[in-house]
Amino acid sequence: MALIRCPNGHMFSERRYGTICPYCNVDTSVSKNTNNEFNQGQQLFEKQEVEKDLLYKEVEPVCGWIVCIEGTIVGKDYKIKTGKNFIGRADDMDVQIIGDNFIANRNHAIIVYDPKKKNNVLLPGDSQGIAYLNGEPVYMPTELAAYDVIELGKSKFLFVPFCGEHFEWEENE
Numbered sequence: 001m002a003l004i005r006c007p008n009g010h011m012f013s014e015r016r017y018g019t020i021c022p023y024c025n026v027d028t029s030v031s032k033n034t035n036n037e038f039n040q041g042q043q044l045f046e047k048q049e050v051e052k053d054l055l056y057k058e059v060e061p062v063c064g065w066i067v068c069i070e071g072t073i074v075g076k077d078y079k080i081k082t083g084k085n086f087i088g089r090a091d092d093m094d095v096q097i098i099g100d101n102f103i104a105n106r107n108h109a110i111i112v113y114d115p116k117k118k119n120n121v122l123l124p125g126d127s128q129g130i131a132y133l134n135g136e137p138v139y140m141p142t143e144l145a146a147y148d149v150i151e152l153g154k155s156k157f158l159f160v161p162f163c164g165e166h167f168e169w170e171e172n173e
Contacts, residue, residue, distance in 0.1 A: 004028055063113040063163040064120060066095070071155030073099040078157075080120070082169075085111045087125065087152065102153030104129040109138070109152055111159075118164045120144040129153065 002014040006021035006028050019029040064080040078095045085094040088106045095111070097103050104127030112121045121141050122133055131138045132151035144150075148159045163169065 061169045063115075063169075064111075064159065064161040066111070066150060066157040066159055068097075069149070069156050069158045071100055071153070073097070073155065080111050080113055080162075082113050082115055082163075084123075085113075087111065088127070097152070097155070100153040100155045102129070103155065104153075109150070111144070111150075112141075113163060115163070115168065118168065120159070120161055120164070122148075122150060 003011050004014045004019075005011050006024060006026045008021070008024050008026060010021050010023040012022055020027055060081045062079045063082055065077045066080065067077045068074050076099075078097065081094070086107050087093060087095040087097065087109045088104050089097060089101075090105045093106065104125065107125035107127050108129040109125045109131035110123040112123060113119075114121065120143070122131065122138055122144050123141050124131055124138050129152065133142055133144070134149055135151070144159050144161070146159070146161050150157045150159055
């Protein structure tokens with residue numbers, strides 16, 4: 001990602017806008033200072049600092065996956081993280097499944113990974129859609145096992161655990 005800063009302090013994507021600041025229309029390629037090499041070095045340094053800051057975002061470790069094995073998005077995988085993972089088509093869902101309009105927009109189902117008990121649980125969502133686990137409807141919290149089949153809408157997903165009895169992420173204090 002190539003972000004640059006104009007002389008007025010605005011940050012913008014050089015790839016998208018070129019050298020013209022989209023906020024104040026200042027051309028960043030033309031320097032008014034006579035010390036042009038210094039300005040280019042300063043811009044490069046600032047660009048690298050911004051890119052470095054973007055790289056150090058905190059990562060939530062994966063605790064498992066669901067993989068589409070039947071439906072319009074066959075082969076697509078979705079990460080399951082610690083805690084509640086809300087499943088639906090909306091942008092704010094933890095697991096956003098696009099392509100199957102029979103999956104509820106929000107909270108079709110919830111997959112929970114509990115690090116204390118080291119188990120995965122499938123919960124029914126609060127939408128009208130019904131989640132099925134191995135062909136049976138889920139009306140109450142149901143523990144998930146490796147390679148269980150979860151049916152949401154017209155799609156089927158295979159559950160693949162990562163954390164649990166054999167592996168657990170260590171807490172970084």
